[in-house]
Every structure is written in C-alpha cells, then in structure tokens.
Amino acid sequence: MLHLDAAHQTPLSTAVRARLDAFYDQAQFTAGPKSTWLARTEEVRAQLAGLLGVAPETVAFTKNTSEGLNIAARGLRWQPGDNVVLLASEHPNNAYAWLAQRPAGLEVRQVPDDKKWADAATFAPYVDERTRAIALSHVMFHSGQRNDVADIARLAAATGAQVVLDAMQSVGTLPVDAGELGVAALAAGSHKGLLVPQGLGFLHTAAPADVLPPTYVATAGVANTRADLVAGPEALRLRPDAQRFEIGNFNLPAIHALGGALDLISAIGLPAISEHLLSLGDRLIDHLDHLGITLAGPRERERRSHIYVLELPDTGWAEFLAGSGVRLSKVRTGLRVSFGLYNTGDDVDRLADILARGQRSLRPA
Ligand SMILES: Cc1ncc(COP(=O)(O)O)c(C=O)c1O
Known part of the structure; x- marks a missing residue:
C-alpha cells in the first residue's frame, strides 16, 4: 500500500516492535520484575521530557490525549462564569473536555477561524478578564495548519489566562518545546508521530502543584503512602510533581516501546x-x-x-x-x-x- x-x-516501526518483543519475552520468562520495568519507565519519562525540552517531573503518563485534556479542563482553577476559548473547528476530543464542564458553570467560547491558521489576533476579541484558558491544537487534524502557539501564549499571559495545548499531531513531527511555546499544559497520545500503538499518552504541566489538582487519586500520586500500604485517616499529601496525575498501573509495554521510538527519533533528530x-x-x-x-x-x-x-x-x-x-x-x-x-x-x-x-x-x- x-x-x-x-x-x-503510523504503522508499527521495527524499532518499536523490537522493544515490545523484548518486553513480552521478559514478561513470559522472568515476569518482570516490575521494579526493573518501573526503573525503565523513569528512563523513558526522562527521554520524553528531553524531547519536549522540559523537566521529567513535569511529565505524567496517561492513556491518551483526551485523558490529559480532561485533567487540565477539570483541574484549572475556574469559577462559575469564567470562560475558556476554543476554535470552533477544534478536534472533538479537545472541545468535549471543556464543553462537558458547562453544567458546572464554565462558559465555552467557540471562535470562528476564518483565516488559514490561528494566532493571537484570532482569539483576542474573545478573551476577557474571566478567560481562564485558551485551549487549542498545535497542528489541526482537519487542515494541517500549524497555529502560532507562542503568539497566543503571549496574549494569554497578558490577560492572566493559561494555554492548554493538544500536541497530538505535532509531537514527533515538529520540534515541540513546551517551555518556549509558553503553555501551561500540553497533552498528546503516542500512536501517531511517536510511533507506538494506541493506549499511551502523556501530560506535561508547567506547574502542577499550583495549577492543576488531579481528578483521580491513587497510590502513584500520593506522597505520604505508608510503608505497610494501609491508607490511614491522616491528611493526604499529593506528590508535588506531575506523577500526581498517574493512577494505578501503567501501560508498561507501550512505555517500553516508546523508549525505542524516542531512540529512533533522537538518532534522526x-x-x-x-x-x-x-x-x-x-x-x-x-x-x-x-x-x-x-x-x-x-x-x-x-x-x-x-x-x-x-x-x-x-x-x-x-x-x-x-x-x-x-x-x-x-x-x-x-x-x-x-x-x-x-x-x-x-x-x-x-x-x-x-x-x-x-x-x-x-x-x-
Ligand atoms: C488533534 C488531535 N487530538 C486528539 C486526537 C486523539 O485523541 P486521543 O489520543 O485521546 O485518542 C487526535 C487524533 O486522533 C487528534 O488529531
């Protein structure tokens, strides 16, 4: 074809397939051990953070882009009557994360994008002092347009809003430096530019402790779990880093596979x-x-x-x-x-x- x-x-790359095969061989013949797999997970987190130009502790593994965007939409501190601004043509997985918050009082402003790409001028007429976020795709799935995120982030910063970026189409296809773009949160999945089969994504947040409380909480996100793993009545302290968003067991085969994809991508550049x-x-x-x-x-x-x-x-x-x-x-x-x-x-x-x-x-x- x-x-x-x-x-x-993307079709399964040989480098990625080799990591999956190696993972399944280990699972079959040595059953892990899981501690080895978790150590490898931290190596891959660091590799992924390197690709995005950010610190590893700002990156959480998720299931997909939607999970990351929903964490952002629920976690951003907004009050009833605040608003979020989106492009009317946005990917539905980005739009629904915000539209679903309307019953709780969030106003969703859907902006016409009559130009070939979006920049600060596209959003400026719709942003006001109640705007908490501008949420947009970096590269749009229906047109290929690359929106001017840095320009939009400057507008957001000037008005006290945050940029939440869906980088599903840009990660692995364009250099994406989250710090340089100036976004508060960046979510993506891995089955396109990152070459790994469905079921793995990630969320980068610039300041997770202040900006985004988690929607779900499990052991992985708690800082004061007891050694005997009894969840006592004491006050729960969340991890200060992005791992507060991680719940339960990970998609370990896919994380291992992502290591292979990132090696390949960084070898080419x-x-x-x-x-x-x-x-x-x-x-x-x-x-x-x-x-x-x-x-x-x-x-x-x-x-x-x-x-x-x-x-x-x-x-x-x-x-x-x-x-x-x-x-x-x-x-x-x-x-x-x-x-x-x-x-x-x-x-x-x-x-x-x-x-x-x-x-x-x-x-x-
Ligand atoms: C811009 C964009 N966001 C999100 C997704 C997918 O969302 P998820 O990773 O949650 O399946 C796609 C394509 O599938 C996309 O093109």
Whole structure:
C-alpha cells in the first residue's frame, strides 16, 4: 500500500516492535520484575521530557490525549462564569473536555477561524478578564495548519489566562518545546508521530502543584503512602510533581516501546524529521499546482505540517484512491494526505501519478 495516513496512525516501526518483543519475552520468562520495568519507565519519562525540552517531573503518563485534556479542563482553577476559548473547528476530543464542564458553570467560547491558521489576533476579541484558558491544537487534524502557539501564549499571559495545548499531531513531527511555546499544559497520545500503538499518552504541566489538582487519586500520586500500604485517616499529601496525575498501573509495554521510538527519533533528530516532512509537502504542492488541485490548509511552510488536505469533489475520489492502494483519510475539508518519517519523495510522485489517472477516469462523461 501507499501509506499516507500518519495523522491517523503510523504503522508499527521495527524499532518499536523490537522493544515490545523484548518486553513480552521478559514478561513470559522472568515476569518482570516490575521494579526493573518501573526503573525503565523513569528512563523513558526522562527521554520524553528531553524531547519536549522540559523537566521529567513535569511529565505524567496517561492513556491518551483526551485523558490529559480532561485533567487540565477539570483541574484549572475556574469559577462559575469564567470562560475558556476554543476554535470552533477544534478536534472533538479537545472541545468535549471543556464543553462537558458547562453544567458546572464554565462558559465555552467557540471562535470562528476564518483565516488559514490561528494566532493571537484570532482569539483576542474573545478573551476577557474571566478567560481562564485558551485551549487549542498545535497542528489541526482537519487542515494541517500549524497555529502560532507562542503568539497566543503571549496574549494569554497578558490577560492572566493559561494555554492548554493538544500536541497530538505535532509531537514527533515538529520540534515541540513546551517551555518556549509558553503553555501551561500540553497533552498528546503516542500512536501517531511517536510511533507506538494506541493506549499511551502523556501530560506535561508547567506547574502542577499550583495549577492543576488531579481528578483521580491513587497510590502513584500520593506522597505520604505508608510503608505497610494501609491508607490511614491522616491528611493526604499529593506528590508535588506531575506523577500526581498517574493512577494505578501503567501501560508498561507501550512505555517500553516508546523508549525505542524516542531512540529512533533522537538518532534522526526532530529538525531533520520535520524538514523531511515539509519537503514532502513542497513536492506535493508542486504536483497539486500542476494538476489544478486545491489545498485546504495553508501553503506557507512555517504554518504547515505533515498534513495536506486535498479539496477533491465527492465524485468517487475516496473509493478510487482506496482501490489504487492509497491509504489516507477522509476529513471534513477533503481527502487528507499525511506523511510519516518513513515516506519518500517517490511516494509523493506515485500519488501524483494516481491523482492524474483519477482525473482522467473520474472526469464526467
Ligand atoms: C488533534 C488531535 N487530538 C486528539 C486526537 C486523539 O485523541 P486521543 O489520543 O485521546 O485518542 C487526535 C487524533 O486522533 C487528534 O488529531
């Protein structure tokens, strides 16, 4: 198949598979021990923190992006009548985390994004002294637009709001430095740019103790557990770090696998990966211009990503491309081509040949 669907899910990488196999061998033949696995978990946490340019104690493992966003939406200190500002086109997993808080009195302002990307000017008319958060995707799943998060964070800082970032599409595809972006919380999952199968995510919070009390509490998040593991009536002290958000046992196989993915990504380097993905985009845009096919998202290099949505009419294109062995996704704006680090210039040229064939065969009689 011609796999152009990294924004949906990346195929299992050999490096990741090797770590999963090693984990399952250990599980089968030595049953861990779990302490070894937990030590490895801390190594992977440090690797992941390094990728984000933050300290390991600010990173919690979660199930997925949604879990991290829900922790942020519930934990940010807001009062009834406060508001959060979102793009109307936001990913539903980001929007629902906030919309679900409306019965408790949170106002959710959904902002039209009529430009090709969002920056401070997009949000400014909707932000006021009751705005507690601006919550947005770094790279948007339906257009590939890369929003200007640093600009938005400056607006938030000037008005006392926090930025909560959904980095699901950008982590592993673009350099994402959480500190430089100036976000209070950043959530993502690992089954796209981070190359690990579904069921693992993470949440980075800039100041967890002050900003975000946890929604759920378990032993992992408590600082004063007793040695005999009796949960007594004494006051409960939460861990001061992001591990306060972790509950119960982890997805240990996936965390081990993430270590393999992070080794691979750091060996290549994120600047090289993102340059490669943008170059594939340059090449695709040249072909699209030649074929007369319009791109739904921005053309500007610094505002685009690994995602390119083709505005093709609903005249059998999705079926034609599937029948030609092309794996991509249909999204609300068109047919979404998305590149992973494994895609090549030849893949783009092959797609262009298939699109040219489609134009000939789908032309109205
Ligand atoms: C921007 C964005 N956020 C979140 C998700 C997924 O959320 P979760 O990791 O909770 O499944 C996706 C895609 O699946 C996405 O594109």
